[in-house]
Amino acid sequence: MTGRAVRPAASARTEPPPSMVERMTLILDAFTGRSARLTLEDVARHTGLPRSTAHRILDQLVRQHWLDHNAHGYGLGQRALGLGGGDGGQSRIREVAAPLLHELQITTGLVAHLAVLDGAEILYLDKVGGRLATSVPSRVGGRAPAHSTALGKAILAWLEPERVDALLGPEPYRLTNRTIGDLGTLHQELHRIRRRRGLAFERGESFPGIACVAAAIRGEEGPVAGLSLVGDIRTPLENVAPLVAAAAREASLTLFPGSGASARRARTRRPCPAPPPEATWSPETMNRLLALDARTWF
Numbered sequence: 037m038t039g040r041a042v043r044p045a046a047s048a049r050t051e052p053p054p055s056m057v058e059r060m061t062l063i064l065d066a067f068t069g070r071s072a073r074l075t076l077e078d079v080a081r082h083t084g085l086p087r088s089t090a091h092r093i094l095d096q097l098v099r100q101h102w103l104d105h106n107a108h109g110y111g112l113g114q115r116a117l118g119l120g121g122g123d124g125g126q127s128r129i130r131e132v133a134a135p136l137l138h139e140l141q142i143t144t145g146l147v148a149h150l151a152v153l154d155g156a157e158i159l160y161l162d163k164v165g166g167r168l169a170t171s172v173p174s175r176v177g178g179r180a181p182a183h184s185t186a187l188g189k190a191i192l193a194w195l196e197p198e199r200v201d202a203l204l205g206p207e208p209y210r211l212t213n214r215t216i217g218d219l220g221t222l223h224q225e226l227h228r229i230r231r232r233r234g235l236a237f238e239r240g241e242s243f244p245g246i247a248c249v250a251a252a253i254r255g256e257e258g259p260v261a262g263l264s265l266v267g268d269i270r271t272p273l274e275n276v277a278p279l280v281a282a283a284a285r286e287a288s289l290t291l292f293p294g295s296g297a298s299a300r301r302a303r304t305r306r307p308c309p310a311p312p313p314e315a316t317w318s319p320e321t322m323n324r325l326l327a328l329d330a331r332t333w334f
Contacts, residue, residue: 059085059093064102073109101155107196108257126152129253129261130161132290136283137164140265144276147172147266149250151187153259154179156203158188161261172266173243180242183208183222184215186250187262190236192222193229194252194259200226214240234284235277239269249273251284255292263287 062083066074074082080090094110097103104113130150137148147165151158157179165172174180182188183204192200201219210217216225229236234254239247250264263284265276 056093059083059089060097060102063090063093063097067103067110067112073111075109079110106199106258125260126161129287129291132287133162133253133261133263136263136287137162140263140276140279140283141165143279144265146271146276147174149174149187149248149264149266150261151185151264152261153182153188153191156182156205158182158185158191158262168267171268172246174266181208181211181215184211184238184242185264186236186238186248187264189222189225189229189238190234190250190252190262190264191259193226193234193236194254197223197226211242212240212244214238216241233281235281237273237277245269247271247273249277249280251281253284253287253291255288260291261287 062085063079066079066082076087076091076094079085079094080087083090085093094103094105098105098110098113101113104111129152133150137150140146140148141164145167147163147168149160149164150162151160153159158181160174160176160178160180163169163172163174163176180188182192192203195203200223204219204222206219208215208217208219208222216222234251236250237248242248245268246266247269248264248266250262252259253261253263263280265273265280267273
């Protein structure tokens with residue numbers, strides 16, 4: 037598997053240590069770099085822990101964000117990367133997204149955002165605004181429930197459904213009377229987002245009077261961030277949606293060159309939770325998409 041790095045198991049170890057702290061340390065030591073991705077079998081083989089024990093500790097480390105887990109295996113999480121002085125690639129994401137945010141803001145006059153998923157919330161990494169900026173209650177470093185924002189839903193749409201359930205819990209809470217408050221309805225919305233090739237919308241779900249359209253920045257292992265445009269509730273978001281989709285696609289290709297080919301290879305190995313994005317959207321394709329789904333967006 038690409039990026040996998042496993043240290044040889046210690047031949048002198050006859051039985052795993054009894055201390056939970058020592059066992060957790062053994063597991064974390066198995067990851068030799070920021071990009072290392074290990075399977076459960078890799079971890080058990082390296083540490084000498086029983087598979088069931090390794091799985092239980094891995095699950096706890098994922099819940100506490102020491103590790104991350106996706107379809108490609110386990111990797112270092114935000115807490116572990118933070119201790120190492122890293123930011124999980126956020127600086128690079130901001131660097132790539134910055135000119136795109138400014139172009140979106142100048143072109144539309146709306147407020148542009150960049151955010152990443154952090155647990156059940158989104159974390160705003162950047163905000164570029166014009167005259168509307170002060171009327172949009174968001175700030176760099178601020179957070180919002182992922183299920184209540186277009187940014188969050190754009191990212192959640194590309195995660196496995198089981199991970200969405202684990203992140204949000206059985207009853208996502210409502211910020212307004214428009215916020216989606218149950219998982220069944222949320223999964224229906226995420227399915228609609230995937231059918232729209234990743235475009236997510238919300239009107240008044242996070243703050244009354246505020247509307248937003250967003251799309252995820254994606255690599256071969258899944259979504260890493262999202263871009264959005266925000267205006268007041270009357271903003272015709274369908275008119276600016278193609279610009280957001282194009283900006284997110286450009287950021288994805290810059291951050292992950294060649295990821296399209298890698299994703300196609302990955303789809304031959306395991307089922308994909310959602311249809312892949314098109315390489316390009318012609319005006320005719322976008323017009324058909326808007327005409328088909330416009331009534332279900334809001």
